[in-house]
Amino acid sequence: MSQQGYVATPPYSQAQPGLGGYQGGFGSAPAQPHYGHYGGAPPPATALLKPPVSSGTGLPPHPGSGPYNPNSQQNGAPMQRYPPATYSQPPQQSYNSMASPAPPPPMQLTNQMGTMNLGNYGPVQSAPSATSPVAQQPFRGPPPPATAQPSMQHQMGPAQPPMQHQMAPAQPPMQHQMAPAQPPMQHQMGPAQPPMQHQMAPPTSMSMGRPFPGPPPPAAPGGFHQPGLGPAGPPGYPQQTGPFMGGHMAGPQPGGFPGGLGPQPGPPQKKLDLDSIPSTTQVIEDDQARHGGQVYSTNIRGQVPPLVTTNFTVQDQGHASPRFIRCTTYSLPCTAELAKQCQVPLACIVKPFARLPNNETPLYLVNHGESGPIRCNRCKAYMCPYMQFIDGGRRYQCAFCSCVNEVPVFYFQHLDHMGRRVDFYERAELSLGSYEMVATLDYCKNNKPPKPPAYIFMIDVSYNNIKSGLVRLICDELKTLLDKLPREDGAESSAIQVGFATYNKTLHFYNVKSSLSQPQMMVVSDMTEMYVPLPDGFLVNFQESRALVCNLLSQIPDMFTDTNESETVFAPIIQAGVEAFKEADCSGKLFVFHSSMPTAEAPGKLKNRDDKKLVNTDKEKTLFQPLKGTYEQLSKDCVAQGCCVDLFLFPNQYVDVATMADVPSHTGGSVFKYNNFQVDTDGEHFLRDLRKEVQKSIGFDAVMRVRTSTGFRATDFFGAIHMNNTTDVEMAAVDCDKVVTVEFKHDDALSEETGAFIQCALLYTTVGGQRRLRILNLGLNCSTHLSELYKSCETDALVNFFAKSAYRAILNQPLKNVRDILVNQTAHMLACYRKNCASASVASQLILPDAMKVFPVYMNSLMKTAPLTGSTELATDERAHQRLAVMAMAVEDTQLLLYPRLIPLHNMDVGSEVSPTPVRCSEERLADGGVFLLENGQALFLWLGQASPPDMIQGLFNVPSLAHLQAHMCVLPELDNPLSKKVRSIINDLLEKRPRSMKLHIVKQKDKPEMMFRQFLVEDKGLHGGTSYLDFLCHVHREIRQLLT
Ligand SMILES: [Zn+2]
Secondary structure: OOOOOOOOOOOOOOOOOOOOOOOOOOOOOOOOOOOOOOOOOOOOHHHHOOOOOOOOOOOOOOOOOOOOOHHHHOOOOOOOOOOOOOOOOOOOOOOOOOOOOOOOOOHHHHHHHHHHOHHHOOOOOOOOOOOOOHHHOOOOOOOOOOOOOOEEEEEOOOOOOEEEEEOOOOOOOEEEEOOOOOOOOEEEOOOOOOOOOOOOOOHHHHHOOOOOOOOOOOOOOEOOOOOOOOOOOOOOOOOOOOOOOOOOOOOOOOOOOOOOOOOOOOOOOOOOOHHHOOOHHHHHHHHHHHHOOOEEEOOOOOOOOOOOOOOOEEEOOOOOOOOOEEEOEOEEEOOHHHHHHHOOOOEEEEOOOOOOOOOOOOOOEEOOHHHOOOEOOOOOOEOOOOOEEEHHHOEEEOOOOOOEEEOOHHHOOOEOOOOOEOOHHHOHHHHOOEEEEEOOHHHOHHHOOOOOOEEEEEEEOOHHHHHOOHHHHHHHHHHHHHHHOOOOOOOOOOOOEEEEEEEOOOEEEEEOOOOOOOOEEEEEOOOOOOOOOOOOOOOEEOOOOHHHHHHHHHHHHHHOOOOOOOOOOOHHHHHHHHHHHHHHOOOEEEEEEEOOOOOOOOOOOOOOOOOHHHOOOOOHHHHOOOOOOHHHHHHHHHHHHOEEEEEEEOOOOOOOHHHHOOOHHHOOOOEEEOOOOOHHHHHHHHHHHHHHHHHOOEEEEEEEEEEEOOOEEEEEEEOOOEEOOOOOEEEEEEEOOOOEEEEEEEOOOOOOOOOEEEEEEEEEEOOOOOEEEEEEEEEEEEEOOHHHHHHOEOHHHHHHHHHHHHHHHOOOOOHHHHHHHHHHHHHHHHHHHHHHOOOOOOOOEEEEEHHHOOHHHHHHHHHOEHHHOOOOOOOHHHHHHHHHHHHOOOHHHHHHHHOOEEEEOOOOOOOOOOOOOOEOOOHHHOOOOOEEEEEOOOOEEEEEOOOOOHHHHHHHHOOOOHHHOOOOOOOOOOOOOHHHHHHHHHHHHHHHHOOOOOOEEEEEOOOOOHHHHHOOOOOOOOEOEOOOHHHHHHHHHHHHHHHHO
């Protein structure tokens, strides 16, 4: 797809000498800025300076590199010019750098890092270091018993009294070095005992408390749930072994625990205490306590936003809201060498259609009329707050390429004494980080205004779907759902047109033009030359054709009720959709409801290529690779036409998801999968997904371009995207849950003074058929001190990047290599911090940057996910499905996927408005007398301890005891008591909030299905191999020590 006026950018490296970057900019603001129409008044300065609130656990919140920490603004770098003094800029305090400036790295470290760069997967590079004993084996099981248990230190800030946490028995000393101005505190966390000396409990001690001793049983993949594949699944699912399908609970795990790391004989060991290692739930709680409910103003360059898990309100004051863009670090290293040294990926995660809460202002729409958006002549960047006006306002210098441009006559405005345009606050593009612009005809295909998009529903009416009742379910739902199609703000009804087709081996189009008295069916049986037999009447306005559409939807299930046809086609029906959009000259989305592998004679016919023998071999990657040819071309055709494909799969066996999901995953679409679908248990779950998917806000026929200031540039992109060249990110559609993760590389030095700027410009067609640009601008700091980078890191964004990077890498590399790289890069990142940023300490201490202190738990969890786990117990389709789903996932979704919420319900206050606070994802937190909810955005469990309080069981299920509970329940009865209401409301809130529906599984402790739940306890050992969090941390620590010696 080529967009006139939107392409063609000269190289970034043509920096002009001269005017020296961004000056003035925000300067000092007028006392009463005109924010009324797009921002609201800036908050009082005190809003930002609220002191940290105690977290209620007795521990003070961790101070440190949060956005409101005044210390985060300096560190040797020049004062920020960006924030106006009147805009609640935190007071500047002198910042005593965290550590001495980075000394040059030792050769060994540098060389190793050079070979371990994750973003640079190659055939040779992950060769483990000869000095690393563990790197020579797949890091699957618990590492060998160490001779020295690491002690841990969280270095949170410079120059302050140490805070010592004396841990529980059998724990090493762990030191929290707190930020300045903290009183020294001592937390005696266990009975006072001498710290354990160089004696780490053998790995076996970690499994002492398991109710399922012995090798772990087969179960579903870590982190991703297979709907319908649980114990309720009917027999006859031979190719795919889901959890418990084998019913075999013992035996060695493929890929697990090599190197003789099995249970060690000896006296029972004391359990290691989880409280001694950094806690994700604590980090989330602390950030919520610090920033929750507050206004976050984006007026400071390089400011680290609150965590994705924190509830806060964003006020746009010049940088894009973190809802739209998040970065792995908000302080880039000045040079490529520094970047290479630390190995911290430099990336941003862009969610262009992020939902905004009701109390945040929707994006302001800028309209420059026929002259169109104002852009830099050279690099084509759009007018934004970082452009600097000079020469009395007649010219401006581009912040991205330094080119000096003439200000168009119609746009001229005088400058005030600060050098700022006097209309600064009246123009969104001068004062806001995010805004939209009306695109002129130059930005439209063929220089014609676009037509409103269309939604085409393509329903597989083969035997399975008819018999299961699925077709009737879909048709009934659409009758009401089509009233809720997305509409333009302020529009009375949706402009989106709709069309309907059914298919099995042949394709049936329906004419539902409002002038007809009955719907008409047109059958296409030649699948090789797809065409649309209805030039007119296939795509209609639902409001106008309501009677006919409802008539049709009532008839479809009956029309095929006697079908025996079980064969289907797949590629041709997508091709038909593309042709229909082409015919109508519009973009849009195909909703495909499909049940089986397309085996009918037609283009794109598939055959079973699932082969478990490939698992843990060099050819395992082929299980993830889509078949080339037909589907590859189809993706290109779809993107060229702006045809997004959503695939709802209802398989009873292997269907080759890797290939079938290829088109959706390149067109901004989603793939939903309901194994062994049954209307009564899965119907509502599926309908929740369908409703969300049909109603969500979305843009079509989109191209995104990421521009950067000189010195660095976007080099790699991840998402449900298509790229024809190296810079234009094409998306047939992009919805409110989809993100594009963008990696940056240096191509020159960056300046501490000017910082670094990113501008994401998304050209798209609205649901109402308007062509628009959505512009997102973000300024980052640059520093020659790595300590600044580590302080400004965002773990959740880093993990998002690593997940995508690793999931892409397994297309080309053995899993073992990829896992080794993840471990090694984790160790390198932390070793570099230790070497360059941490103050002197003994080598046995593990010191983690405050902003990354729970990074290891996520990385360990990532390695235990199904795509990265080489286990024949895992269904190939599930692994492929998860791999693709994660590629377009947002930061909050990967965070939740890799660290599920485990919510205790047994001790909550049912009268309280708030939900109970989640606890750590470890079986240690479970209790026989407890009831817990667990969710990760994909799966939802209600876990009932075997000694659950009878009154709770009565209140939730209206039965006297657990024994009376019927098996395989997936919904809570609606009972009129406070407990039932409270629990159902917590569940409904979760289902509402998450991008996807989750099927509720109710599991009893020690029942077989419980294993499905246990795989989500990500701090514990993985069911298919993979270590516990604590073991992983010990392993990483040993790696770090190797690197430092
Ligand atoms: Zn420019």
